[in-house]
Amino acid sequence: MKEQIERIMAEIQSLQCKTEKEVEEARVRLLGKKGEITQLFDEFRTIAPELKREFGQKLNVLKKEATAKIDELKAAAGSSSAASSSEDATMPGDIYTLGSRHPVSIAREEIVGIFRKFGYDVAEGPEVEDDYHVFEALNFPPNHPARDMQDTFFVSTGHVNPLLLRTHTSSVQVRAMESMKLPIRIVCPGRVFRNEAISARAHCIFHQIEGLYIDENVTFADLKQAILLFAREMFGPDAQIRMRPSYFPFTEPSAEVDVSCNICHGKGCNICKGTGWLEILGCGMVDPNVLEASGIDSKKYSGFAFGMGIERIAMLKWQVNDLRHYFENDMRFLREFSTCVEV
Ligand code: DAH
Numbered sequence: 001m002k003e004q005i006e007r008i009m010a011e012i013q014s015l016q017c018k019t020e021k022e023v024e025e026a027r028v029r030l031l032g033k034k035g036e037i038t039q040l041f042d043e044f045r046t047i048a049p050e051l052k053r054e055f056g057q058k059l060n061v062l063k064k065e066a067t068a069k070i071d072e073l074k075a076a077a078g079s080s081s082a083a084s085s086s087e088d089a090t091m092p093g094d095i096y097t098l099g100s101r102h103p104v105s106i107a108r109e110e111i112v113g114i115f116r117k118f119g120y121d122v123a124e125g126p127e128v129e130d131d132y133h134v135f136e137a138l139n140f141p142p143n144h145p146a147r148d149m150q151d152t153f154f155v156s157t158g159h160v161n162p163l164l165l166r167t168h169t170s171s172v173q174v175r176a177m178e179s180m181k182l183p184i185r186i187v188c189p190g191r192v193f194r195n196e197a198i199s200a201r202a203h204c205i206f207h208q209i210e211g212l213y214i215d216e217n218v219t220f221a222d223l224k225q226a227i228l229l230f231a232r233e234m235f236g237p238d239a240q241i242r243m244r245p246s247y248f249p250f251t252e253p254s255a256e257v258d259v260s261c262n263i264c265h266g267k268g269c270n271i272c273k274g275t276g277w278l279e280i281l282g283c284g285m286v287d288p289n290v291l292e293a294s295g296i297d298s299k300k301y302s303g304f305a306f307g308m309g310i311e312r313i314a315m316l317k318w319q320v321n322d323l324r325h326y327f328e329n330d331m332r333f334l335r336e337f338s339t340c341v342e343v
Pocket of ligand 1: 167168169170210211248251281282283284305306307308
């Protein structure tokens, strides 16, 4: 064993390797599972006890030397192969430009962030929904035009309760009322689908945020205040709102809300078409039929709901004049938003 140790030690000292592959071969030959040094360790177990001390030390030194030499050769081979490649290590590095958030995401996060501050939770629901959650439970009469094939993308027809792509996020209201404990205070952001021709003002895919608040004694005054506070956070402290009577099957009374034009400050410009007002959302008091359909006692509880288009809010905030910009991934458009939030 003594001779073997000495021979291997001499070999290590004079070992030379040019490539990383050669170093690896030497490592396997000496220190691998069946390597020469490993085998010596196996043999060591069988030698006479009085020799153990002497050979144990020698073997440990041998192993240490071999490991150090292999490491040294590996480092040298690595750096020489990098140096000999055609790359010029003195060249300046590639410049990576940071991406930016999409304006729809920025607007969604801003809107959701405002309502979170007011104590709302976030709820989500499926994009492929059934007729019940999109229409039926929301008090849409059987022949309401919104159920028409022209508006709705159906996934399956012919059933009592066909599957379809949700046309609004109001469906998440229904799912929340079915599954959440009262009181409920939520906003529901999500993608919606309508079978519409694509133009500057309409798209077949867009995004909405639905809001729902149900508790005892919720009144229209609470709704008005929530919307006013939202408008001021979103469009600035001087923003005013006005409510116009409207109709939605799931709210009674219903209203459409306009915010004072943040471009001309009410004087009238081409964005607000000279009116000084911009429409931002629809809202109302949840119809008792809707509460009852989801098993909520409408004598004890009341609530309000609202729904807004994210693209529309973003258009008003950043004066985007064509909905199609949001979907075309034109870098010149997207880059304009790189300073809106930190990435
Ligand atoms: N779901 C309506 C739409 O897509 C928007 C809406 C209006 C939602 C009034 C509401 C509401 O919750 O109360 O046009």
